[in-house]
Amino acid sequence: MAQRAVAVIPALIVAGLVIGPVMAVIWRAGGLGALGAAEYSALWFTIWQAAVSAAISVLLAVPVARALSRRRFPGRGVLIALLGAPFILPTIVAVLGLLAVFGGNGLVNTLTGALGLPRMDIYGYHGVILAHVFFNLPLATRLILQGWLAIPAERFRLAASLDAPIGRVLERPMLARIAPGAFAVIFVICLTSFAVALTLGGGPKATTVELAIYQAFKFDFDLGKAATLALVQLALGIAAALVLLVLSPPGGFGTGLDRVIGRWGGQSRGARIMDAGWIALAALFLLTPLAMIVLAGLPGIVSLPSEVWSAALRSLWVALGATALTLALALPLATKLGELAGILGVAVSGLVLGTGLFLIVQPFVRPAEAALPVTLMVNALMALPFALRILRPELEATRADYGRLAQTLGISGWALWRIVLLPRLRRPLGFAAGLTAALSMGDLGVIALFADGEHATLPLQVYRLMGSYRMEAAQGAALLLLAMSLGLFWAMDRGGRANA
Amino acid sequence: MMGRSLVAGLLLSVSAQMVAAETPVLTVYAPDYFASEWGPGPGIEAAFEARCGCDLQYKTGELLPRILLEGERTEADVAIGFNTDITKKARDSGMFAPHGLDTSALTLPVDWNDDVFLPFNYGHTAFIYDNTKVENPPESFDALLNAPDDLRLVIQDPRSSISGLALVLWVQAVYGDKAEEVWTKLAPKIVTVTKGWSESYGLFTDGEADMVLSYTTSPAYHIVAEEDLTKSAAIFPEGHYFMVELAAKLAGTDNPELADQFMAFILTEEFQSMIPTSNWSLPAALPKEKWPEQFQQLPLPEKVLFYTEDEAAALRDTAIAAWRNALSQ
Structure with missing residues (x-):
């Protein structure tokens, strides 16, 4: 019971931090606005592309995660860390990287052109899906890989000694537990997509709800409509979260001796070739655009203006602060109710959240003074659902496995966390911290209303450089951003990779 | 933690105001x-x-x-x-x-x-191109409409970008009631539409498009800052929209x-x-x-098109609808 109380307070805080600002916008607008035909078609497109993107990401992630879970090869740790990179890139950088591969002048078309094959046109619905899979396949892979790694080595040995089908007794139950959650969280991320969908969608047929919000806010100053659209987005996110809670059965595989897995099964020649193929394909798909970003950024990075470095330092502090805050919220919130509250953070429109916070803060503090704390808080809120998705399955499994033993021994409260839970959560904690830090390095968030000239973060500097024609310097700064995001992710995730 | 930094921010701002x-x-x-x-x-x-x-x-x-x-x-x-x-x-x-x-x-x-x-x-809206790559740049808006469909354009979204909005008003000013037909002719050439100017210009400099919606003054940046003479603005006798x-x-x-x-x-x-x-x-x-x-020395349009704020406000929804209908086909 005490555990539930511990979860209720942060859940209320998180819900309040998301719903409060939306309410503030509605209050300022004096009510909700009506939606027209254009908004409804944007709504359908948004739902459709999010569902397709999430489904494809999860389906492709299953064979990749299985291959990574049962193969050992040199550089595997580095590969797993690098595969996470697309998810943490600022969208504009990632889009330019993708276009360097799949665009009109990209590698693929250069290759098909040389071979006399038809050109590939990336722009269209398939471009939107491709980009969203590029962003989210890494997240899905990591979430599912965690599931595989959480099956104790002894279960595989037992299954092998009984000659039981591993797929049916171990892997499918694990997937049934992990995959719906991965689908739901990716679906919700794709709901708020805006610039990616528009750029790669090729035009107004790829209009998302977030673009409609932006238009209502920036040109029409129609806060009522913006708030209505934000509520619709929130409702969709909550619906997805509820489905996730209904669909994902509880339970785990019981305890093991924490030995590094010696795997039985999947050792046939065919399985080996197939796994190698999946890993190679995923690496090619995810890493080639990254390599193009690195190549494009190298000329600019040597002569970066000093303002970029000071912005980089500022972003670093924001990222570290956001990570601490996210973990502090995520540990008590790693329950069903907590995850429902947590998903609000990514389901809400960043623009409406920022506007609402601005309305709330502005009577008391000069907005520019609050710029960095607000950015930090919003980044923490946005990363929270991912941290929860990573932590909750393992925390619940650990409680189920060790809770009774701990109770018998009279271990409770802080001691329970220190002796039993935290050590067993090292891997998901490292992953969650790395993801949060990297996400908040790259996130432009809601700073638009709060910023003044002096508090620019690194992603904002990338946009500023692009906005003043300095494309080469912008690509250099983007490379710095990529390196810092990956560096943070790498450093924090090391715990997670220790026995991966 | 949040509260503390907010309070710290408040104190800082108070002390900054005292000095100021x-x-x-x-x-x-x-x-x-x-x-x-x-x-x-x-x-x-x-x-x-x-x-x-x-x-x-x-x-x-x-x-x-x-x-x-x-x-x-x-x-x-x-x-x-x-x-x-x-x-x-x-x-x-x-x-x-x-x-x-x-x-x-x-x-x-x-x-x-x-x-x-x-x-x-x-400045004025204009399509910018690389004069070493585009061999026959269109010399009028009509020529742009009738250019082969493999001429790749990238533009900005009039719902999220000021220059994108200027473009739909430009088309409205030149073609009036025929705006939707014009957009239907342009649609196959438009590679994509971006949220803002920066994304479009980045796509153009990366070679994703032959022409980008930008400003008549854009070549000046390349000439002055980079000594690069390869970027030109296509100047149309029908006139250019004033920004x-x-x-x-x-x-x-x-x-x-x-x-x-x-x-x-x-x-x-x-x-x-x-x-x-x-x-x-x-x-x-x-x-x-x-x-x-x-x-x-920049080539600038002789004819400048412009809607007053009242005219622009009245035409905006029509102009955007023409754009959206034609490009959503």
Whole structure:
């Protein structure tokens, strides 16, 4: 019971931090606005592309995660860390990287052109899906890989000694537990997509709800409509979260001796070739655009203006602060109710959240003074659902496995966390911290209303450089951003990779 | 933790205000690009501070939404960087005061006698191309419409970008009721539509498109800053849409003298001569012979198309609908 109380307070805080600002916008607008035909078609497109993107990401992630879970090869740790990179890139950088591969002048078309094959046109619905899979396949892979790694080595040995089908007794139950959650969280991320969908969608047929919000806010100053659209987005996110809670059965595989897995099964020649193929394909798909970003950024990075470095330092502090805050919220919130509250953070429109916070803060503090704390808080809120998705399955499994033993021994409260839970959560904690830090390095968030000239973060500097024609310097700064995001992710995730 | 940093921020701001009590502060709201290290803001700040004995501080971000949200509480004394397409909303808010300046020194290609919004730079929409790659650049808007469909264009979304909005008004101004047909002809050539200008221009410099919707002055950046002569603007005899940026004084400013002084400063030669090579656009009040050499030599349209804010507000929804219908096919 005490555990539930511990979860209720942060859940209320998180819900309040998301719903409060939306309410503030509605209050300022004096009510909700009506939606027209254009908004409804944007709504359908948004739902459709999010569902397709999430489904494809999860389906492709299953064979990749299985291959990574049962193969050992040199550089595997580095590969797993690098595969996470697309998810943490600022969208504009990632889009330019993708276009360097799949665009009109990209590698693929250069290759098909040389071979006399038809050109590939990336722009269209398939471009939107491709980009969203590029962003989210890494997240899905990591979430599912965690599931595989959480099956104790002894279960595989037992299954092998009984000659039981591993797929049916171990892997499918694990997937049934992990995959719906991965689908739901990716679906919700794709709901708020805006610039990616528009750029790669090729035009107004790829209009998302977030673009409609932006238009209502920036040109029409129609806060009522913006708030209505934000509520619709929130409702969709909550619906997805509820489905996730209904669909994902509880339970785990019981305890093991924490030995590094010696795997039985999947050792046939065919399985080996197939796994190698999946890993190679995923690496090619995810890493080639990254390599193009690195190549494009190298000329600019040597002569970066000093303002970029000071912005980089500022972003670093924001990222570290956001990570601490996210973990502090995520540990008590790693329950069903907590995850429902947590998903609000990514389901809400960043623009409406920022506007609402601005309305709330502005009577008391000069907005520019609050710029960095607000950015930090919003980044923490946005990363929270991912941290929860990573932590909750393992925390619940650990409680189920060790809770009774701990109770018998009279271990409770802080001691329970220190002796039993935290050590067993090292891997998901490292992953969650790395993801949060990297996400908040790259996130432009809601700073638009709060910023003044002096508090620019690194992603904002990338946009500023692009906005003043300095494309080469912008690509250099983007490379710095990529390196810092990956560096943070790498450093924090090391715990997670220790026995991966 | 949050509370503590907010309180710390509050204390910092209080102490900053105490120090600043000796030097008056002029708060200028500006778009992000303007006040960034690579925009015209820093140079203008230094020049103005040398005259006024004050501290000019920029606050950046979405200009009009922020001022409207803040209402009476706004800290802004002056706002700089409006476009005509949103000045109607700004004017109707009643938050801006007449500048009281003599605007006869303006050198704009259109008549300007607005007593509230003061122009400080201008340009025109134009399609920019790489003259070493595009062999037969279209020489008129009609030629662009009839160009082969493998001419790849990238444009901005009129629902999220000022230049994108200027483009649909441009088409409206040239073709009127035929706008939707025009967009249907352009649709196969449009590779994609981006949220803002930066994304489009990035796609163009990366070779994703042959022509990008930008400004007549864009080649000047490449010529002056990079000594790169390969970028040109296609000039159309049908005319180009006029884009002007404006400044205005807040009615509720608590520094009216400083704000007036800044508004007057905008029309000075010192301010105006900083515009070309920091804002990469044309100065609003400087005769052509005083422009930098490279700007004087830029090909500029003879015919300039422009809708007043009332006309633009009335046409906007029609123009965007024509665009959306044709491009959604």
